[in-house]
Amino acid sequence: MATNGPGARVRAARQAKGVGLRALAGLIGVSPATLSQIENGRTGLSVARLDDIADALHTTAARILAGADLPAAGCTEKDAGTGWRAYGPLDLDPVLAAALAEFLEVGYHGATVRDIAARAGLSVSGMYHYHASKQRMLVGILDHTMTDLLARARAARAEGRDPVERFALLVENLALFHTHRRELGFVGASEMRGLEAADRDRIARLRTAQQRLVDHEVEQAVAEGRFRADHPHEAARAVVTMCTALPTWWRPGGPSGPERIARQYVGFALDLMAPPDGRRS
The missing domain is CATH 1.10.260.40 (lambda repressor-like DNA-binding domains)
Structure with missing residues (x-):
């Protein structure tokens, strides 16, 4: 090898x-x-x-x-400012950034290639050097969304010492992502129907992978008697859906920032999963 x-x-x-x-x-x-x-x-x-x-x-x-993307020796992700809780400016190429803004304003089906090119400050022919079609732009946005979300989820889960803590970290990550990256979350939730079948199935599999990360910790916590045993999978799906719905109402500049929302949602999720006697630990 x-x-x-x-x-x-x-x-x-x-x-x-x-x-x-x-x-x-x-x-x-x-x-x-x-x-x-x-x-x-x-x-x-x-x-x-x-x-x-x-x-x-x-x-x-x-x-x-x-090997230029590897962290320097002795430098952790958190030291480099790239831990799973850290969010900088959204890193999209000019065309995807313009497409995202256009999809948010008029929807995928209402957006035109000409309007996306104008928003990006490019000619239509120049834009095609970045992405071959409006469909590929949508795919690029959703790929970016799921790659980032899953990478952060795995990093969050790795910090947990037991299934309840790992569950809480996964919920925190979902809430942080869907507030800090609310534009990506909103397009991901509203425009999946615009994908062609093969890409829609692939993105759906990545979403399922995210759900299964949560499901696994729920199953472990149920086995230990720390989470409720009645309908745990349905409860786990409700928790994930609660977080992915944040982009539909949360706005920056409101009374609750992403970190406060994340703390609240972890509390909601743990309360939902608690067994009848209220014992989680």
């Missing part, structure tokens, strides 16, 4: 971004087994596939091959 070849560098870049193997495989349209073979150097890595991987990880092929 090659330890410093391009496949190993892909694996290092994926792990540095906090993206799971299955999630990345779904984003680039290959099986997890195929991606594992690539990362282990058992299957060749074409230039086109490397470009697909770079796009999914929101970096470039050159940076992957150079």
Whole structure:
């Protein structure tokens, strides 16, 4: 197995971004087994596939091959300001940023390529150098959304010491994401119907992966007698839906900021999951 070849560098870049193997495989349209073979150097890595991987990880092929996206030695994600609770400006290319704004204003079906190009300050032909169609713009936005959300979810869960704590961290992450990134959450919730079948199914699988992270911790907490045993999966879905609905009403500048909302929602979620005697620990 090659330890410093391009496949190993892909694996290092994926792990540095906090993206799971299955999630990345779904984003680039290959099986997890195929991606594992690539990362282990058992299957060749074409230039086109490397470009697909770079796009999914929101970096470039050159940076992957150079190892430029890895944190400096001794520097943690939190030290670098990239912990799962940290949110900087939304990092989208100019066309996706314009498309997102247009979808928010008039909806996917109401948006035109010409209006997106004008918002981005580009000609229509110039815009096509970024994305081949309005459909690919929507796919790009939703891919970015789910890649970021799942990477943060896995980082949040990793900090938990037991299933109840991991559940609470996952809920906190969902609430923080759907307030700090409310525009992405709103488009993700309202425009899935605009996707063509293959991409809609792929994005749906990523959403299911997010739900299963929560479900797993709920199942473990139920097994330990710390969460209610009646309809736990339905309750877990209600918790996730409660968080993903935040973009429909929360606005920045209101009385409750993202961190306060997240604390409140963790409390709501724990109260919902508590067994009849109220004992969670």
